[in-house]
Amino acid sequence: MAQAPKEYSIVGKQTPRIDAYERVTGQAQYTGDLQLPGMLYARVLRSNVPHAKIISIDTSKAEKLPGVKAVIHHENAKVPWSSGGHTHRRYIFNNPVRYVGDPVAAVAATDRHIAEDALKLIDVKYEKIPHVLDANEALKPDAPKIAPNGNLSVGKGAFSAPIEESWGDIEQGFKDADRVFEDTYITKHVNNAQLERRVSIAKWDAGKLTVYASTQGVSNARTDIAKDFALPLSKVRVVCKYMGGGFGNKNQAQDYDYMAAMLAKVAAQPVKLEFTREDDYIGMHGRWASEQHYKVGVKNDGTITAVSLDAVTNMGAYRKQSGNLSGTDFYNIPNFKKVIKPVHTNTVVAANYRAPAYPQSVFGFASFLDQVAFELGVNPLDMFMRNRAQKSKGKLPFTSNYLEQCILEGSKRIGFSEKWHKPGATAGPVKHGIGMALGGYPFRPGLGAATIRVNPDGTAHVLVGVTDIGTGAKSTMAIIASEALGIPLNQIQLTNGDTDVTPYSVGESGSRTTAFTGPAVVAAAEDVRKQIFALASAPMKSKPEELDLRDGQVFRKADSAQRIALGQIVKDSGDLIGRATTNPNFPKEMDGKCFSAHFAEVEVDTWTGHVRITRYVAAHDSGAILNRLTAESQIKGGVVQGIGMAFSEELLIDKVTAIPINPNYRDAKVPTHLETPEVEVIFVEHYDPYGVFGGKVVGEPPITAAVATIANAIFNATGKRFKELPITPDKIVRAVQV
Amino acid sequence: MEDEKKGTRLSRRSFLKGIGGGAIGTAVISTGLVKSDSAEGYSPETSGAGGNRATITLKVNGKAYRVEVEHRSTLAEVLRDELGLTGTKIGCDRGECGACTVIINGHNMYACSQLAVWMQGKDILTVEGLAKGDKLDPLQEAFIEHDGPQCGFCTSGQIMSGKALLMKNPKPDEAQARRGLSGNLCRCGNYNREVAAVLAAAAKSS
Numbered sequence: 001m002a003q004a005p006k007e008y009s010i011v012g013k014q015t016p017r018i019d020a021y022e023r024v025t026g027q028a029q030y031t032g033d034l035q036l037p038g039m040l041y042a043r044v045l046r047s048n049v050p051h052a053k054i055i056s057i058d059t060s061k062a063e064k065l066p067g068v069k070a071v072i073h074h075e076n077a078k079v080p081w082s083s084g085g086h087t088h089r090r091y092i093f094n095n096p097v098r099y100v101g102d103p104v105a106a107v108a109a110t111d112r113h114i115a116e117d118a119l120k121l122i123d124v125k126y127e128k129i130p131h132v133l134d135a136n137e138a139l140k141p142d143a144p145k146i147a148p149n150g151n152l153s154v155g156k157g158a159f160s161a162p163i164e165e166s167w168g169d170i171e172q173g174f175k176d177a178d179r180v181f182e183d184t185y186i187t188k189h190v191n192n193a194q195l196e197r198r199v200s201i202a203k204w205d206a207g208k209l210t211v212y213a214s215t216q217g218v219s220n221a222r223t224d225i226a227k228d229f230a231l232p233l234s235k236v237r238v239v240c241k242y243m244g245g246g247f248g249n250k251n252q253a254q255d256y257d258y259m260a261a262m263l264a265k266v267a268a269q270p271v272k273l274e275f276t277r278e279d280d281y282i283g284m285h286g287r288w289a290s291e292q293h294y295k296v297g298v299k300n301d302g303t304i305t306a307v308s309l310d311a312v313t314n315m316g317a318y319r320k321q322s323g324n325l326s327g328t329d330f331y332n333i334p335n336f337k338k339v340i341k342p343v344h345t346n347t348v349v350a351a352n353y354r355a356p357a358y359p360q361s362v363f364g365f366a367s368f369l370d371q372v373a374f375e376l377g378v379n380p381l382d383m384f385m386r387n388r389a390q391k392s393k394g395k396l397p398f399t400s401n402y403l404e405q406c407i408l409e410g411s412k413r414i415g416f417s418e419k420w421h422k423p424g425a426t427a428g429p430v431k432h433g434i435g436m437a438l439g440g441y442p443f444r445p446g447l448g449a450a451t452i453r454v455n456p457d458g459t460a461h462v463l464v465g466v467t468d469i470g471t472g473a474k475s476t477m478a479i480i481a482s483e484a485l486g487i488p489l490n491q492i493q494l495t496n497g498d499t500d501v502t503p504y505s506v507g508e509s510g511s512r513t514t515a516f517t518g519p520a521v522v523a524a525a526e527d528v529r530k531q532i533f534a535l536a537s538a539p540m541k542s543k544p545e546e547l548d549l550r551d552g553q554v555f556r557k558a559d560s561a562q563r564i565a566l567g568q569i570v571k572d573s574g575d576l577i578g579r580a581t582t583n584p585n586f587p588k589e590m591d592g593k594c595f596s597a598h599f600a601e602v603e604v605d606t607w608t609g610h611v612r613i614t615r616y617v618a619a620h621d622s623g624a625i626l627n628r629l630t631a632e633s634q635i636k637g638g639v640v641q642g643i644g645m646a647f648s649e650e651l652l653i654d655k656v657t658a659i660p661i662n663p664n665y666r667d668a669k670v671p672t673h674l675e676t677p678e679v680e681v682i683f684v685e686h687y688d689p690y691g692v693f694g695g696k697v698v699g700e701p702p703i704t705a706a707v708a709t710i711a712n713a714i715f716n717a718t719g720k721r722f723k724e725l726p727i728t729p730d731k732i733v734r735a736v737q738v
Numbered sequence: 739m740e741d742e743k744k745g746t747r748l749s750r751r752s753f754l755k756g757i758g759g760g761a762i763g764t765a766v767i768s769t770g771l772v773k774s775d776s777a778e779g780y781s782p783e784t785s786g787a788g789g790n791r792a793t794i795t796l797k798v799n800g801k802a803y804r805v806e807v808e809h810r811s812t813l814a815e816v817l818r819d820e821l822g823l824t825g826t827k828i829g830c831d832r833g834e835c836g837a838c839t840v841i842i843n844g845h846n847m848y849a850c851s852q853l854a855v856w857m858q859g860k861d862i863l864t865v866e867g868l869a870k871g872d873k874l875d876p877l878q879e880a881f882i883e884h885d886g887p888q889c890g891f892c893t894s895g896q897i898m899s900g901k902a903l904l905m906k907n908p909k910p911d912e913a914q915a916r917r918g919l920s921g922n923l924c925r926c927g928n929y930n931r932e933v934a935a936v937l938a939a940a941a942k943s944s
Contacts (some may be wrong), residue, residue: 018883023890024897025827025874026865031837033824113810193838195829195891195925244827244891245925277830470889633885633928640927665834665923673916676929 004624004687004694009550011483011693014629017475018494019468022242030242031214032199032274039201040069041112042263042273044256045105045119046283047097049146050133050346050658052126054095054104061121062107067114069124070266073105080228083252086159086319087148089345092255092262096129098317099145099346100659100715101282103255105635108263108271131346131658135291135314138345146317146344153319153342165325166337167394173306173335177297181372184293185364188650188726189314191286191663192353193670196244198280202260203270209261209463210237214244216251219465222499224253229261240497247641248352249284250469251509252633256283281348281663286651288323288332288342289314292364297335302378302659304331304387309338309365317344320351327361327704330403330595331369331387346651348660350702352509352640355441358735359645359707363725366437366708371721374423380712381407381416384438384597392591399586400688400696402621403438403595409682410619411436414599424719429607433717434663436599439705440621441511443592443688443696445584448520449503452481452528457492458552458567460528464521466513467497470637471699473513479589479626480518480692484525487550487566504581513696518692520582528578535576536569587688593695595621598639600707604717606736609729611647611714613675618702619682624694628683635702638677643708644671650727667729751838794858798823799867807854814849817864825865828855829923836922840852846902846921853871856885865894880939881932888926894923895922902938909940 004012006574022028074093084090093103104124109115130144137143147153153501154161174180201212209231215221218238225235243250256348260273275283290313297306313323323342354594366384373383383446388403413418441712462481468474474496482489496502506516533544539561540547547556555563570576586592601615618635625631647670652661661666687694707725715721720735790810796803798821807816814831817823826849829837833851840849841863868875875899880886887893896919903910903918910918914934916929924932927937 016882016885017887020885020887022886024865024878025869026823026894028890029824030827032828033818035819035822111808112815113808193925194925195827195835195889197829243889245889247925255837258799268808271921277832277834337743432897470887472885472888626870629885630888633888633926633931636930637888637924637927640929641925643927664832665830670923670925671927671929672923673920673929676916678930 008009008483008693010479010489011626012624012628013474014481015489015627016629017472018478019225019474030196030240030244031201031212032196034201034212035678036201036203036270039270039272040105040108040110040267041115041435042108042260042271043112043115043119043123044103044259044275046285047100047104049097049126049128050100051129051131052097053129054097055125057105058123061104062118065118065121066112067110068107068118069110069269070108070263071105072259072262072266074641079262081255081258083181083224084230084255084320086155087149087153087319092258098372099348101316101348101611103283106259106263106273108267108472112274114578121314133290133345133347133653133655135312135343135660136372139312139341143268146346151344152322152345153315155319158322159319161342163322163340163342164338168335170306170308170335171336174297175206177305178300179376180295180297181375182295183368183371184291184723185367187290187360187363188651188725189286189289189348190348190353190645191651192247193665193668194245194247197277198256198275199272200257200260201272202257202264203269204264210235210239211257211261212239214250215240215253216246216469216509217505218242218467218497218499219504220251220298220507221253221257225257228258237500243467243469246469247354247507248356251352251507254284257326260675278663280564281651281668282660284351285316285320285351287353287360290325290360292325292361294365294368296368296393298371298372298376300376301706302373302376302383302386304333306335307333311340312448313340314341314345314347314350315342316347316349318349320349321356321567324357324644325361325690327365328359329593330389330440330442332390338393346658348651354641355704358439358441358704359642362439362704363435363707363711365704367711367721368711368725370435370715373495378422380436381420384436388438390491392593394591396591399590399592399690400623400686402684402686404595404605406595406597406619406621406682409684410597410599410617413680413682414510414617415617416599419601420716423716426717429605431604431606431717433602433604433713433715434600435709435712435716436597437708437712438595438597439701439706440593440595441697441701441704443594444586445519446506446512446516448505448517448582449581450517450520450524451486452524454532454576455571456571456573458570459493460485460487460496462492462501463498464494464517465499465502466517467508469508471508471634472627473508474631476514476626477517477521480521481525483693483718484522485529487552491552511700514695515693515697519584520580522692523580523582524647527580530577531576531578532569535573536564539564539569577580592696594623594701596701596705598709600709600713601709602713602717604714604732606718609732611732613643613677613710617680617682619684620701621684622698622701623691623696624685625683625694626695631683631698632681634698635681637681638702639706640671640676642703643675643710645725646707646710646727648724648728792855794855796857796862797860798862799864809853809855811854812850812852813852813857817849823864823866827891829891835892836895836899837892839898839922841898841902844902844905846899863898868897876942877899877904877906877936877939878880880935880942883942884935884938885931886928886935892922892924894926897926898933903936904940908943910936912937
């Protein structure tokens with residue numbers, strides 16, 4: 001395995017978060033915890049019809065309610081929301097409304113209860129338009145048209161449709177096959193359901209807009225706001241210090257940030273706009289539902305010769321994100337073709353949720369491969385091992401690839417070969433099963449920036465634009481800085497998430513923070529180290545290049561006993577500033593990916609349909625691990641989200657009224673302590689030459705394989721294939737009783 | 739929009755300092771100096787337009803606060819907005835997620851599901867009341883060591899449920915720890931860590 005070029009001081013250890021103290025004492029100030037002088041509270045009124053023209057909106061009664069300071073709606077606040085939709089112009093309030101939950105008005109009042117009261121006093125008259133909820137129905141020629149171009153969601157560039165990709169010769173691939181199988185898998189809309197409800201605080205000072213946001217990306221939020229409010233970037237400040245989760249649905253600026261800004265402008269007072277939990281479930285977005293039709297050609301030994309995927313993805317009323325399905329990424333497919341149609345319906349918007357295009361399609365494809373293995377009489381472990389990805393898109397080499405070791409180590413840990421049995425073979429009503437699947441996520445570097453200030457006492461201040469949505473990104477940045485500087489972690493202060501203070505960051509999404517901002521932190525550290533060695537040159541009677549810095553001590557490389565404390569060197573130098581903007585890339589003919597192989601054992605009670613996960617092993621190739629403590633937590637958490645998606649989560653929409661009927665934790669059934677098994681984490685560690693200190697990607701991957709792993713274990717237990725999520729007890733009972 | 743009777747409202751923080759009393763909203767009349775007799779029960783004086791407000795005494799983390807609240811204000815709202823104790827989070831505001839968990843008379847309860855006016859005379863412990871000066875509660879230390887918080891938004895609630903469990907059962911086994919925390923959702927899915935932290939704290943305080 002590739003080794004790191006040197007021993008690290010702190011990289012690779014188990015390091016508690018640098019802000020853990022604040023998080024366990026209640027001192028961490030999340031956006032909703034902030035109170036500004038004269039601040040008003042705001043609430044949003046949403047459409048209760050799925051598709052309608054607003055004929056009139058009467059806010060006079062609401063405005064007369066004592067305490068109400070501002071009421072905005074589509075007539076008096078026509079603000080575009082560019083990142084909210086990429087196929088047709090979306091505003092913060094739209095007319096017509098296109099789904100139950102589309103914002104209609106917002107109210108700011110001196111108290112949140114008054115704002116809630118005021119919503120009930122707004123009289124909206126709708127003229128209903130026929131609506132469509134099902135993605136396949138929406139593609140029919142006579143379906144109600146949701147976007148001007150029709151319901152196939154055609155936008156520009158990355159948002160074109162259908163999404164098509166192919167390589168090799170698909171027809172030849174099927175001809176080369178001994179057997180060809182076809183089947184369809186279905187996944188549902190599930191909400192990110194982060195604990196922190198959406199909140200935004202906006203205030204205006206002499207034409208400058210400050211937004212205290214709950215965002216995954218202060219920089220991209222600033223860019224969005226500046227664009228849509230036609231302000232220069234210098235007149236927009238976005239701040240997010242602590243962030244209560246997002247998993248992809250708090251990236252960039254969102255309509256509630258804009259509503260808070262507009263209300264603050266009208267009221268000439270700061271405004272805190274809070275979503276209710278129901279707002280959060282229907283007013284933002286969840287993971288896109290999909291219907292995936294696969295055709296797979298295989299040799300009798302299981303070797304894949306060709307795969308085609310035809311799919312529709314339900315994007316809801318607006319196209320915020322791609323709608324792609326990428327679960328085939330982890331396999332060696334010589335001939336491939338996919339056609340995916342992102343479709344508009346009059347339902348809640350679907351967009352990014354942790355590893356956006358993956359868990360739903362990994363469920364589909366890895367379930368199907370498991371089924372094909374069964375039909376061929378091939379053991380699933382052999383099937384997955386045989387077809388594991390060795391090149392990207394059939395041709396490009398990966399920067400590093402330890403998927404084989406993930407499969408070997410994970411299967412050994414759980415004892416897959418010994419425990420696997422003929423599907424449904426256990427005697428009695430409680431049936432044992434074991435299953436596996438492959439997952440991962442793209443890894444690529446990109447644009448980042450960092451500033452490091454070395455103070456006259458030898459401590460350091462690191463400034464990065466990153467937010468920390470729970471991954472431990474702040475800690476990771478501080479660890480990278482500590483290692484690259486040679487200054488102990490406890491002497492490093494990190495300031496993050498404030499566009500007036502901290503430099504650009506890509507935003508904490510797509511598992512990019514370490515790969516994008518990490519190299520900038522390293523480069524900024526090198527910049528300031530040069531300045532330190534130049535200063536130390538005279539007192540140490542050495543050339544700068546003969547010096548090194550470690551543990552806060554400057555020393556001669558040739559003789560480490562000759563050393564001076566950093567604080568001595570810089571004490572009269574004011575602040576030394578290191579800075580860097582970096583934009584690394586891979587060589588042209590190369591691709592990056594991290595990989596995982598997951599394994600689960602289950603007990604299925606065929607009388608009640610209840611499934612208990614008795615063991616779970618997640619083996620990951622994430623390159624080198626910078627902080628084992630937080631990295632392991634990420635893996636464990638991603639698996640738990642996969643458990644929810646596998647067993648219970650689905651946003652249900654009433655077919656007659658189009659109203660979502662379970663937009664809350666209890667009815668959406670997110671996993672609790674009680675369903676959660678111990679998740680055993682294996683990191684197949686190695687040094688990726690293109691990662692910061694050899695690290696690749698951690699946060700997005702763990703959810704990708706989890707759903708399919710559980711589904712395949714249930715198949716092994718019951719001998720029944722579940723092709724539609726979620727796999728609820730009623731479905732299991734019905735299937736086993738046939 | 740009608741102007742308020744007493745002009746523009748000041749910030750809630752300035753209310754905390756006892757500066758103003760607007761026609762709308764709640765006001766802290768004084769902090770930390772009122773009797774803390776816990777035998778009073780629910781007998782609030784009503785005030786405000788339409789008699790929808792009451793002045794109550796809240797005993798939080800050993801301090802007594804005299805607060806004027808709306809009848810419909812929840813304990814979670816009053817802790818956060820009036821007393822500035824924002825460690826108690828509101829995740830769902832409907833008794834499902836547990837982010838607002840505090841300990842009331844020794845029991846972990848959802849502060850979003852308790853009206854503030856019901857709290858007269860009750861002993862309320864929030865996450866801010868756990869540490870003794872600079873000395874963290876062993877459970878807080880265990881949450882740091884075992885990476886209990888990911889995003890951290892549920893953490894206060896997890897800790898308060900864990901604390902309530904340990905107060906009743908200082909040596910829970912793993913199943914009991916899970917059961918004790920089961921009313922607290924963690925969407926980061928960090929359940930393994932939170933249970934491990936509770937068990938570690940129990941082991942430490944032997």
